[in-house]
Amino acid sequence: MSIVLTPETEAKLRDRARREGRDPHELADAVLADALDQEARSRAAGVPRVNVPEPALDGWRDTVERLRTLILTALSGVRTGHHGVVERRLERAQEEVTRLAVLMDRADAIRPDLLPGLDPPPRPLNTPTNRRYAEKLRATWEAALAVDRERYGDDVGTDGPALVIELMLRDVEEQLRGPSRKMRE
Numbered sequence: 069m070s071i072v073l074t075p076e077t078e079a080k081l082r083d084r085a086r087r088e089g090r091d092p093h094e095l096a097d098a099v100l101a102d103a104l105d106q107e108a109r110s111r112a113a114g115v116p117r118v119n120v121p122e123p124a125l126d127g128w129r130d131t132v133e134r135l136r137t138l139i140l141t142a143l144s145g146v147r148t149g150h151h152g153v154v155e156r157r158l159e160r161a162q163e164e165v166t167r168l169a170v171l172m173d174r175a176d177a178i179r180p181d182l183l184p185g186l187d188p189p190p191r192p193l194n195t196p197t198n199r200r201y202a203e204k205l206r207a208t209w210e211a212a213l214a215v216d217r218e219r220y221g222d223d224v225g226t227d228g229p230a231l232v233i234e235l236m237l238r239d240v241e242e243q244l245r246g247p248s249r250k251m252r253e
Contacts, residue, residue, distance in 0.1 A: 071096075120175045131168045135161055163232075170235045193243040202240045209233040 073081065073096075081099075085092040138161040145153035212230035 071100075124171065124175060128168060128171065131164055131171075135164050135168075138164065166232050166235055170231050170238075173235070173238055194245075198240065198243060202237065202244060205233065205237040205240055209237050 081096055082092050085095045088095065138157045142154045142157035142161070145151065145157065209230055212233050216230045
């Protein structure tokens with residue numbers, strides 16, 4: 069079997085083979101076999117494959133690093149008795165976590181089981197009151213998106229009040245549907 073590579077991919081393959089001191093054909097076979105094996109393992113485990121753009125993954129990594137820094141400075145504040153610093157750092161960490169949760173939610177991330185062993189609610193909270201709450205939250209979210217567009221222009225949805233409201237809306241909508249490990253259906 070012959071496989072035709074784009075010039076860019078072939079150049080990357082040859083460069084990697086040179087760096088690793090390997091034959092490009094053997095390296096291509098190994099890389100392809102590894103990718104196919106990993107896909108088969110994911111499929112067998114029931115893990116859906118979602119293509120997330122590299123800039124989004126980089127943004128998530130940056131957020132994780134900011135969270136790590138905030139947590140370390142909060143711990144330092146606890147040790148030295150600077151409770152005001154701790155409170156500000158934890159509030160900022162909560163904002164970062166909320167932002168990251170919404171961005172991952174949009175990419176169809178699987179929600180981790182944060183409290184293993186606890187059963188989900190026995191039934192969806194699909195009540196008239198909760199439905200009305202979801203409708204109001206959706207209207208509020210749409211208004212917040214308009215505010216974000218005024219404030220941030222093209223960066224709408226990556227920061228601002230709409231992000232927090234969106235996470236709340238998604239949680240209520242999940243209550244209406246019933247428990248799910250997927251953040252979006």
